[in-house]
Amino acid sequence: MMRAIHSSAIISPAQMTAIDRAAAGSGLDSFALMNAAGSAVGEIALRRFPQALRFVVLCGPGNNGGDGYIAARRMRASGACVALYALGDAPAAGGDAARARSACAMAPAAFDTFVPRSGDVIVDALFGAGFSRPVCEDVAVVMRKVTAMDLPVLSVDLPSGVDGRTGAVRGESFTAARTVTFVARKPGHLLLPGRMLCGALDVIDIGIPRRLVDAHAGNLRKNTPAVWGQEAMVLNAAVHKYKRGHLAVFSGGPLSTGAARLAASAGLASGAGLVTLASPELALQANAAHLTAVMLKAIDTAEALETWLDDRRISAFVLGPAFGDVEKARGFVTLLRDRRLVLDADGITAFRDDPAVLFDQFATGPTRLVMTPHDGEFARLFADLAQDPALSKIDRAIAAARRSHAVIVFKGADTVIADPDGRALVNANAPPWLATAGSGDVLAGMIGAHLAQGMPAFEAAAAGVWRHGDAGTLAGEGMTAETLVQAIRPLHA
Numbered sequence: 397m398m399r400a401i402h403s404s405a406i407i408s409p410a411q412m413t414a415i416d417r418a419a420a421g422s423g424l425d426s427f428a429l430m431n432a433a434g435s436a437v438g439e440i441a442l443r444r445f446p447q448a449l450r451f452v453v454l455c456g457p458g459n460n461g462g463d464g465y466i467a468a469r470r471m472r473a474s475g476a477c478v479a480l481y482a483l484g485d486a487p488a489a490g491g492d493a494a495r496a497r498s499a500c501a502m503a504p505a506a507f508d509t510f511v512p513r514s515g516d517v518i519v520d521a522l523f524g525a526g527f528s529r530p531v532c533e534d535v536a537v538v539m540r541k542v543t544a545m546d547l548p549v550l551s552v553d554l555p556s557g558v559d560g561r562t563g564a565v566r567g568e569s570f571t572a573a574r575t576v577t578f579v580a581r582k583p584g585h586l587l588l589p590g591r592m593l594c595g596a597l598d599v600i601d602i603g604i605p606r607r608l609v610d611a612h613a614g615n616l617r618k619n620t621p622a623v624w625g626q627e628a629m630v631l632n633a634a635v636h637k638y639k640r641g642h643l644a645v646f647s648g649g650p651l652s653t654g655a656a657r658l659a660a661s662a663g664l665a666s667g668a669g670l671v672t673l674a675s676p677e678l679a680l681q682a683n684a685a686h687l688t689a690v691m692l693k694a695i696d697t698a699e700a701l702e703t704w705l706d707d708r709r710i711s712a713f714v715l716g717p718a719f720g721d722v723e724k725a726r727g728f729v730t731l732l733r734d735r736r737l738v739l740d741a742d743g744i745t746a747f748r749d750d751p752a753v754l755f756d757q758f759a760t761g762p763t764r765l766v767m768t769p770h771d772g773e774f775a776r777l778f779a780d781l782a783q784d785p786a787l788s789k790i791d792r793a794i795a796a797a798r799r800s801h802a803v804i805v806f807k808g809a810d811t812v813i814a815d816p817d818g819r820a821l822v823n824a825n826a827p828p829w830l831a832t833a834g835s836g837d838v839l840a841g842m843i844g845a846h847l848a849q850g851m852p853a854f855e856a857a858a859a860g861v862w863r864h865g866d867a868g869t870l871a872g873e874g875m876t877a878e879t880l881v882q883a884i885r886p887l888h889a
């Protein structure tokens with residue numbers, strides 16, 4: 397009776413409200429939806445926490461609490477021991493939550509009388525989509541006690557205290573062992589710190605027709621191969637090496653060549669047909685000593701680069717990893733402005749004093765620039781966006797992409813990929829050990845390879861981020877950037 401959803405859509409709490417209204421407008425019974433939601437929660441609680449001596453259902457004043465009352469009824473009907481506590485005022489008369497509360501036929505005790513005890517499993521139905529202000533101290537105290545006693549928490553929709561739009565914690569929150577949400581994931585399930593607090597996530601179909609969801613969902617998705625797989629080039633024996641793309645990676649000076657070599661080898665492993673390291677004269681020896689399949693070319697000056705660029709078969713470029721010379725970086729970017737380019741690290745920092753100089757050069761024509769900033773680099777180019785507390789990481793990435801005419805890969809454990817046209821993806825397959833020296837250089841090379849093969853910039857970036865996470869998982873804990881490159885799987889593995 398309960399169906400899990402496998403869609404990659406992510407919908408904001410506001411979009412969820414619009415979907416809700418549309419469902420009511422099309423004649424769907426909103427109480428039936430609440431019944432489906434609450435029953436699913438009750439069933440999952442029974443199935444996943446058979447060790448419970450007592451289920452404690454904590455109900456808030458809104459519809460999240462309504463789901464809690466239905467769950468309590470469902471669990472009681474199966475013979476489980478259920479205790480019910482209500483926070484704040486009774487739900488508004490005539491609404492679904494009030495109806496759920498009276499249908500439950502259990503009188504809830506006052507929230508402040510709850511004393512957690514060993515063997516309790518907490519069903520957290522305090523706040524969900526309507527969470528609107530920091531939790532008060534009474535609630536925070538209970539949250540801290542439950543966490544300190546290590547009691548399992550099953551959260552309804554979201555761990556209470558987590559903002560569904562941003563993933564931020566307001567005041568205090570539960571740390572859930574599982575979260576059951578409805579219709580689709582919300583940003584708070586994927587963005588940090590929310591993601592760390594959700595535990596395992598169940599996304600349940602409560603019977604809202606797909607057409608209503610599609611009509612109100614925006615352009616936000618979870619990053620999966622389904623999003624970019626169509627654009628991934630189908631490689632076969634007839635494909636000439638130039639058709640698989642020629643990627644060029646710029647090296648730093650003699651004492652900082654490793655980062656660019658990592659990017660270059662990652663580009664080759666990701667499927668570029670040819671990769672050339674463009675190196676300063678002084679670093680040629682150091683680079684040559686470590687390269688085999690990657691080719692080497694001396695490029696010191698803007699003039700040398702300009703001549704080299706006559707070769708239009710060089711189909712994408714990576715500039716930034718340990719590049720060092722920011723003035724040279726700015727000059728090179730100007731020459732590369734009509735080419736497909738991944739700008740990372742020093743390539744981003746080079747424009748910190750006047751980001752518009754960079755953005756203007758990519759303002760017209762197809763989207764061809766991909767930037768891969770971590771938090772610090774993002775703040776250098778987009779200080780106002782980085783500092784605006786009202787914005788989520790998704791909002792920031794989308795605004796930055798619009799402003800810079802570039803695909804933005806806003807890195808972190810919850811990397812967001814955004815296109816200037818408003819599409820965005822949140823990535824969720826990266827293991828924590830991917831945060832290691834050189835990992836970003838590998839990512840830049842992987843995205844470069846996809847650009848070189850002709851994938852559109854957004855899909856090239858998304859595929860790079862996903863394959864990077866996949867390789868990290870395969871390489872395992874203790875990996876280094878070198879073993880990460882070795883773990884990159886073929887595009888069509």
Ligand SMILES: NC(=O)C1=CN([C@@H]2O[C@H](COP(=O)(O)OP(=O)(O)OC[C@H]3O[C@@H](n4cnc5c(N)ncnc54)[C@H](O)[C@@H]3O)[C@@H](O)[C@H]2O)[C@@H](O)CC1
Pocket residue numbers: 412413415416429430431433456457458459460461462463484522523524525526527528529530531532552553554578602
């Ligand atoms: N289609 C849907 O959207 C469905 C929604 N359902 C449930 O409905 C929930 C949303 O319901 P609501 O919009 O009523 O919102 P909530 O129940 O999440 O919260 C709203 C209530 O909590 C209060 N509140 C917010 N923050 C507070 C704080 N820090 N301290 C004290 N009180 C606070 C508000 O004043 C309001 O009374 C979802 O999370 C989900 O659990 C389900 O019933 C299934 C159907």
Ligand SMILES: [K+]
Pocket residue numbers: 460520521522523524551552553554555556
């Ligand atoms: K909740």
